[in-house]
Amino acid sequence: MAPAIPPTMDRPHFIGIGGAGMSGIAKILAQRGARVAGSDARESPTAEALRAHGATVHIGHDAAHLTPDTTAVVVSSAIRADNPELAAARAAGIPVVHRSDALAALMDGLRPIAVAGTHGKTTTTSMLGVALRTLGLSPSYAIGGDLDEPGSNAENGAGEFFVAEADESDRSFHTYAPEVAIILNVELDHHANYASMDEIYESFEIFTRRITPGGTLVLAADQDGARELRGRLAPELAVTTYGEAADADVRVLSITPRGLTSEVTVLLDGEELAFTVSVPGRHYALNAVAALAAGAAAGIPAAELAAALGSYTGVKRRLQLKGSAAGVQVIDSYAHHPTEMTADLEAMRAAVGDEGRILVLFQPHLFSRTQELGREMGEALALADASVVLDIYPAREDPVPGVTSALIVDAARAAGADVTPVLAKEAAPGVLAAMAKPGDLVLTMGAGDVTDLGPGILTALEA
Incomplete structure (x- = not known):
């Protein structure tokens, strides 16, 4: 049974509801029974998919879209301060909630797995979500892209896991408290928010401190930034590394391209596991290994999860x-x-x-x-x-x-x-x-x- 909806999120209004991150949160809230409304700059298949879940979606931004019973206005970092709906919410004293805080509230009471890194977050989150679904674990998930149709970027599952993309671009991933966290890579990006690699490392280090006691960080063993980050982490943090490096805990033995797929063999806990990744490229194969390591850290049988990862067939874009x-x-x-x-x-x-x-x-x-x-x-x-x-x-x-x-x-x-x-x-x-x-x-x-x-x-x- 899904956790209860926080009172402030009972009748939320999303500014930019059609965005990849915002629409997923809106969908899950609608599936949990909230009366969801929102606005977006233009009509889209995502807007139509949200309406199919009972959400009210306005096209264009207007203060009149807020109603007297609106309990919160949800925004992302992309919403400017002069947005008329945001200005009206502040003038009326309606709580303004950042997208990351809304997502964090949805994870309460569940077992969160958060996927972070400069590249590969959407793919890895999708792979893990699809694999857990294939295993019948009915996860909740929120990702930054559609799996197979508009609006398939999120789902309110009946199981105990919540798999979420953790965005570092505006430091909003500091809001989450995952049981298992993945960091795929650490590079300088989002130059409007980070002035140096030191700021990037500090931000990812803060994210790792949010891992719940007894939890695990899954970290790339091959990527320079990830290896540098490991040297900065608290020694008591449980870390599982993955990759082709000889010292990786989940070691990749081979990645064999097969046209638009790859065959992957890994060594995990002394046992060889082979599985298919149904998208091309070594980087996507390594994303799948990260998903495997995270699932194993959460107690899911590795052999079953490896087979289930083959059911992932890609995410749009x-x-x-x-x-x-x-x-x-x-x-x-x-x-x-x-x-x-x-x-x-x-x-x-x-x-x-x-x-x-x-x-x-x-x-x-x-x-x-x-x-x-x-x-x-x-x-x-x-x-x-x-x-x-x-x-x-x-x-x-x-x-x-x-x-x-x-x-x-x-x-x-x-x-x-x-x-x-x-x-x-x-x-x-x-x-x-x-x-x-x-x-x-x-x-x-x-x-x-x-x-x-x-x-x-x-x-x-x-x-």
Whole structure:
């Protein structure tokens, strides 16, 4: 039986209810019986999915959307102080609750497993949630992407586990108190909130202090930032490491690519376990091993969990096949940090073989990230056979003088890449279709709305 709804969350109003993190919390509250309402900037399949669960979803932001019986207004760090609904809530004395506090309240009374790291959180959370569901454990989960349909990013399960993505971008993961925590990697990102790696390490260290007494941290053994973090942790914290390193507690013995899947063999507690990961790439295989280590730390039989991990078939925007036309595959990637870009491009290189080419349509995400990492993004694009680069997707940020996607284009060309800037987004599908030939793979890449261009590319290929 699900824990009771906190009184302040009985009739919540979500500003930006269609967002990946917000919509999941709204869905779980609706499934627990709360009268959920909210607003979003535009209509979406996620909004429709929430309405199917009984939520009231307004399009556009207006103070009139708040009702006299609204018990709380839920916001994320992306909501600006001058939002009319937020301003009205404060003027009326309605409690304003950060998204992370709302999610933490949903975990109360359950056994939380929180997945953190600079990259791979959504995939790893999804893998573990799907595997626990396959085992009949009926977990609750909240992830940053849809599994198979709009609104499938969260579920209020009947079991004791709650698997959640723990976001470090605004330090909101300090709110959670997990029984098991995963840290996949530690790198510098989110430059608007972190000025240095020392600040990043400090933030992750605070997160580890939130692990409940007797709990476990699952930590990458191979990644430099994770290894540095381990040296800063409290000695009494129980740590299980995973990876290919010889000293890993859950040691990866082999990762064998099989087209768009991988075969993985690990050594855990002296026993070899082999299982299939139904998505391509070494980084996704390692995400699955992290999920396996976390489940084992929570007491789930490792052999059963390993087999169940094979039931995971992907999450939208994480190397998701959008379709094929004229002998060309179109795949969508959420990668927006150079490390993620490199990993996905290497995975696609292994999948496409010797004959085909990889063509990338890349949309930079955030001015601050481009300013700090534009050169590395350009260097990552050199792994493709050819790339098209769009304007920066601003998301929550205002423009920064002198920061444009030209920084990435110049760096890519300096690294020897074949790259074409296309400022008019609507022209990009035709440009990619003209470049592609049978056997090629087109990768739409970025965390913004570049994903919307996949169908247009397929249509242009068929023309």
